[in-house]
Amino acid sequence: MHANLKARAGLSQLIIIDMQTRLIAAMPQEALQATIKNAGILAQAASLLEVPTIITEQYPKGLGNTVPELQAILPSIKPVEKICFSCLAEPKFNRQLTSDHTQMVLVGMEAHICILQTALDLIGAGKQVFVAEDAIISRNPANKANALARLRDAGCIVSNTESIVFEWLGKAEGDAFKAISKLIR
Template sequence: MSSSALSQAHLSQLVVIDVQTRLVAVMPESQLKTALNACALLLQAARLLEVPALCSEQYPRGLGPTVPMLQELLGTAPRIEKTAFSCTAAPTFCRQLHSDRPQVMLAGMEAHICVLQTAMGLQALGKQVFVAEDAVISRDPRHHANAMARLREAGVIISNSESIVFEWLGKAEGDVFKQISKLLR
């Protein structure tokens, strides 16, 4: 595993956790747009930079599917149905992880439940875990803040979507840089 605190596209994989229609409906509107846009940015950059992505859905019969905005961006990325809060407790999820990519970027909801437990589970599997703070959300902002503090304390790297994307890029040149720059306008 890389000891670098910078995310690197060739070592990374992206996991979008439980951004589902009925869960989105109970999130604070003031933060929801930011979180969805950050998830979208990460997914678009991942596609352009060939960073594999996957998505989890917590009990989709009850919480609905992934929101349409992100479904489109996920394309053919694997979708893992689960009932456990940690994605790592779902055997299908662990089989979808790329063993040659030790860095895992997390986005989604809720920060203090599924994101937190997944991050801890991934660390236990030896992964270097990054959480894009602006791409995760909780119903209560205090729960989000508590989750970020707990994750930092546990050694998870708390970052943001733009930092991750620009770390993946590494330099301001080429067609991919131009395409990603357009996404940020």
């Protein structure tokens, strides 16, 4: 078990997995808006706190590009294209993982496929994995619930957007705190 159970900005990398325009049409719409909003909050907090971020796109020719809401927040990040379900099976993704960041924070879709397989492979690679439960989604809520149970059993820390951003912040002061506080109101 990892001794460090809190997400730390200086140790974290945010991974936004497959939040793509054609994939969102298949998702439960009531949960989808919250998922996109929470992924956006994490993306903005990561940007403010200099947490490196990786965006992936599963077969973008078929599934479209990253949703505009997230592209607008992170315009300078070029998504890593992949066809494998686990991000770690894509060499371009692995080149963006930094050895000095041991905590990976995962958001995106689908929970029971790409999130799950990526998380399991990251754990296998010795990383500490945090999953923002309110920023992941599956077409079928039962599949998401099953994925969360498997992630917990595998040693992932299942958390939520606010817990992660406030753990990254650590204290209630400074410009980043003020900006992030506005995001979550």
